[in-house]
Amino acid sequence: MRAKVYVTPKQGVLDPQGLTIQKALYTLGYDRVGSVRQGKYFEIQLQNQLTDEEARQLVDKIAHDVLTNPIIEDYRFEVER
Amino acid sequence: MRAKVYVTPKQGVLDPQGLTIQKALYTLGYDRVGSVRQGKYFEIQLQNQLTDEEARQLVDKIAHDVLTNPIIEDYRFEVER
Numbered sequence: 665m666r667a668k669v670y671v672t673p674k675q676g677v678l679d680p681q682g683l684t685i686q687k688a689l690y691t692l693g694y695d696r697v698g699s700v701r702q703g704k705y706f707e708i709q710l711q712n713q714l715t716d717e718e719a720r721q722l723v724d725k726i727a728h729d730v731l732t733n734p735i736i737e738d739y740r741f742e743v744e745r
Numbered sequence: 746m747r748a749k750v751y752v753t754p755k756q757g758v759l760d761p762q763g764l765t766i767q768k769a770l771y772t773l774g775y776d777r778v779g780s781v782r783q784g785k786y787f788e789i790q791l792q793n794q795l796t797d798e799e800a801r802q803l804v805d806k807i808a809h810d811v812l813t814n815p816i817i818e819d820y821r822f823e824v825e826r
Contacts, residue, residue: 682787688811694807696792696795697791700787704785705784706783707781707782708780709779710778711778726775726778730766
């Protein structure tokens, strides 16, 4: 089984990496682009014996406790067999 | 319109951030987890006047030329209205 976790800066939180990329894109002539937000993406292999519900609980706990700073970041995830 | 771009280390390329997280998870007692790979995730706002095809071409070019190091990273993206 595999989980994909997406971590993004919360709305309203300054995202200096995204802003830098946005400015770079304008400078390079990509003028049809608006805001850019940068986040993190994780692929996690899980033991196949886990049930879907166990896997979801495990990944939710890992995402909340380890991968995300809940004060400034949101996360979402998918689990696939 | 909005594009989501996912950048991941190519298979076989060492991913020190992912390895560090993997070890941290074991140390914290998450022993039902296998390998962890860390990538980047971007959300890009695009002008609504673009056709789907124009948007896809634009995002493909930005992902390839700006957001990815094609020697060590792969990317994929989605465009949504």
